[in-house]
Amino acid sequence: MSRKQRQTRPLTMSSELRYTANTQLEHLHARYTGTGHADLTKYEWLTHQHRDTLSSIVGHPPLTSYLAIADGEAVGRVKFEMTERMLQPCGPPPKKDD
């Protein structure tokens, strides 16, 4: 996919932005990624939880060592796979019923 195509596509807002648009909360939500709100879907919440957890694992050296020992992998590999998994920790989002 070329970069251009991506930019011209209509911007589909995440539910966070959709429901908080035009409020002061919008600013806060943009600033503090991962903050929840009343209309958070289960998928979004779970994805936030997983991303927080994964970054916490990478951020605490004893935890990465712990996982590396259990799995028989190098610490560097564990960190990399954890960071990779942050891209989509809970699979693709559920289909929207329009």
Added chain:
Amino acid sequence: MHLYNLTLQAPTAITHAVAGNFSGSRTQEIIVSRGTRLELLRPDVQSGKVFTVIATDVFGSIRSLAAFRLTGGTKDYAIVGSDSGRIVILEYDPRTSTFVKVHQETYGKSGARRIVPGQYLATDPKGRSVMIAAMEKAKLVYILNRDAAANLTISSPLEAHKNNAIIHHIVGLDVGFENPTFAALEVDYSESDQDPTGEAFNNAEKMLTYYELDLGLNHVVRKWSEPTDPRANLLVQVPGGQLATSDRYDGPSGVLVCCEDHIIYRHMDAPQHRIPIPRRKHPLEDPDRGLLITAAVMHKMKGAFFFLLQSEEGDLYKVTIEHEEQDVKAVKIKYFDTVPVASSLCILKSGFLFVASEFGNHHFYQFQKLGDDDNEPEWSSTDYPSFGMADPTAALPRAYFRPRPLDNLTLVDELESLCPIIDSKVMNLLPNSDTPQIFTACGRGARSTFRTLRHGLEVEEVVSSDLPGIPNAVWTTKLKEDDPYDSYIILSFVNGTLVLSIGETIEEVQDTGFLSSAPTLAVQQIGADALLQVYPHGIRHVLADRRVNEWRVPSGRTIVCATTNKRQVVVALSSAELVYFELDLDGQLNEYQDRKAMGSTVLALSVAEVPEGRQRTPYLAVGCEDQTVRIVSLDPESTLETISLQALTAPPSAICIADMLDASINKTQPTTFVNIGLQNGVLLRTILDPVNGNLTDTRTRFLGTRPIRLLRVNVQQNPAILALSSRPWLNYTYQNFMHFTPLIFENLDYAWSFSAELCTEGLIGISGSLLRIFQIPKLGTKLKQDSMPLTYTPRKFIPHPTNGLLYLIEGDHRVMSEEAANKKLQELREQGERIDEEVLSLPPAQFGRPKAPAGTWASCIRIINPVDSSTVNVVHLDNNEAAFSVAIVPFAARGNELHLVVGTAQDTFLAPRSCTSGFLRTYRFVNDGRELELLHKTETSDVPLAVMAFQGKLVAGVGKSLRIYDIGKKKLLRKVENKNFPSAVVTLNTQGSRIIVGDMQESVFYAVYKPPENKLLIFADDTQPRWVTATTMLDYNTVAAGDRFGNIFINRLDAKVSDQVDDDPTGAGILHEKPILFGAPHKTAMLAHFHIGDIVTSLHKVALVAGGREVILYTCLHGTIGILVPFVSKEDVDLLTTLEQHMRTEQLSLVGRDHLAWRGYYVPVKAVVDGDLCESFAKLPANKQSTIAGELDRTVGEVLKKLEQLRVTASGF
């Protein structure tokens, strides 16, 4: 309950290491982060040894570390990224030998959060700015500069945020003196979060983005962004920029993007170069597996540069870039050497490579050559079409090399590291030891070790030789004041004296001027070039020309003891008189006209060394039989007048005055200590006031059962005191603080310093008729380690109750067992493949084992004799089984015969946990436990993660269920089961019919077995979810546990509930009670909670000193060993809590973490005082110390004494 936390062994793992000239001199040093500690290491270029200069607890978690140097400067600074939400710049001050916080800027919340920076750090190579980034979105850029007074300044942060972007790595670009630029490896997740088809996820691109800091406009712009390999993980800076003096370019600039299997050279507006990462040509290699670069270091030499990249297997590759000015012509890679997998690599300009291993000992190598002209194959980007970028999505053909033993590097030093401690036991198994040892199963994979830790300093014996008789004492002496080495060894026997000369060989000499027909009491090199011998009937002053001036004791009396220094001699006569001699300026020894009658037999005497530039030392300490020590003046104004007196509890056996540095008492000057050894084995240490001669601040310590002998020696150029009792102890100064540690050596009867050409810093001692010369190689390490190698990662071990052997289970994931490997090799041979035997025979301890797919296991049971650290026997497990738990069970059905039960599982996958079948393997001990005989295997549905003996039966935690098994003929027989545990049973403890069950995610459960109804019932649990890693019972109702996030906590059950449960014979009451919060009917109360910052792997309730109180000892993953000591009095609790409060306000944390928040990371700290913080009271400046002590209504000495007493009585450390 109130506890006092003390660290006995700080973490030994190194998470980050950076090299630089931190002290501003020409020598390079290394700053290492040990997770919660910062250390400065200084390699000695001559000997190749690495020494720790300082180590500081930072009370926070260090997540990143970088060094930088301001343009034109000569000194490097360190930047620390941590979980404090602050950026901290540290400077090492060589004068005070401390880290000084130069700047501390707050930018966010504390904690290792997703969008709070601290995870990544990148510095501009010219030291003009630094970027600090989070895992996602946030990147802050600070500008570093100098003010008019040449002080380092830091700007307010500039944001370079990118929403919805996960950051993999950042690095500072080398652009010379153009605007500082940083490269970041980012992935945007906004589209894949919106696309239910998963297409956007598959097409998600990893972007290499340049952020330029415009120094003129003072803002950061996204300058360039291009997609790169989706499996890229690491960026490495490539030198660039022009030299100031010429127009030549240092290098092409840009970055190396390390990806899985490839390395790509990238730069803006420049063609890419891609090379493969060469793989090991190993017959058992898994071809589907990618290879990552996990550590990298770039080294610049005059006009050239190269990279050392390390793969996750530990192989080092040398990468070079051929360039003409700014244009890259080729990127080349070749195999360099194999070293342990590193968390950080540092190259020193003096030609050394420091490898901070992620697990196990850290290595320090010296470069022999740079691999320039060897036969290793080299791969160049020019070998491939369009420099390897013809089709970026397709992999390049694989490149293979043959691993071989070290060729370019040689190992010169090793830093011991316990990391990871996976299991431990505290027992006293060694003969002739009165304190317990800590047995630890350490390490990962083929580098695993089993280590025995003993409290004490390691001693290295140089020579030991037998003597004709048993000497009483030994001395060494120089001939002249300015001799570099000792010339004579003098041995005193009951009826004579033997003089040996030290030369090529050690041999007896006759014409020394010493009297050989009588025993000797003291020997001293006196004045410029004379020698002195004190014997029972006189003193011989041997001049340089062998003339002897002799002073004889009046008839009917003898000399009972003597003390000497370079200018003074004091002897005590059997008539309880003191005779004082002093050397005059002509080198004549003159007797003072009066003798002093002491009134009681003198047992010990001591004078200090003559202070530099003085005539004499003014004080003499005299120990008398009437249980006193008197300080007597030697000042010309008041010679032999008694100044002060101290009463003792037993007659003294030795006294030693020594001037030693202890920064807790005096930061700059050595303090004069009077050490008094008593005949009952107690040592008193008092401070002698240099002005008025008073004795203050007495501290006592029990050393052993024999009368103490004290000797002044030199250890590493500093004065130290050797105290000999039933074992030898050394009192020495290390990193400006006084330490008192036993030597791990045999009993010595007498000892002295020894300095010769071959052993400059040695000691000489006698034990029985043996003369031994030894040295103390490492001061500061208080735990001596003896290690033996293991095959795979140790998991658990258990001691046999009677035969003194240990049974250890080992298991490695992603490793093929020997049996499976041989089978596969056989298959390959049958297929006619050529097998490289040489590669197969490479030692796994250095090269590791080839990685196999997930679900492959290698495992064994090892029988260890802990006394001589040897393997007695090994039982390998077959069929891809791996051992997870072990117990020794006296089965009542077999007349309490002991059996070894090992919980194993076949084809285990970790996440989600699954196995084709679990097994409980039951072994019988054969040949006194030296061999095992498999009785039977019992299948289980899940992995048995915990097994334990229980009332003549076996209790096993199998997945979510807890079961009791009895032994049968062909199988273990399941008696009862409780399936109500939420995730998995991981730990078991028992007392009576109570079983304490640690759940993997849901804390600790109290269960009870009711035999009449044959029921296992849970009657109490915790209100908090806890990811339990280790538990131990403190008493019937109390349990201490550690969790996976580095906390330690204590839960207690109400005694009433406990009685009620015990009184209920059938358990019907528990069954019908109403559950609380969907759990058990009763809840435990949390008594104490503390965050350690390292994952607890084992907990024990033990007494560490003979006759001492029991403490909780914990070991942690990164090598921490600590204790929690229960306070005995309310007064102590109040004192230490108040002291802790005051220490907190001193803001000691080098990373700027709030101490209270750190110790209460997940749950507020409760009822635990941080002893490590309290002990840093000794490091405070004197005025602060006295202010705090004043607040506590104590003197500084009293506070220090209390701290020492707490440590010594609990641990003996």
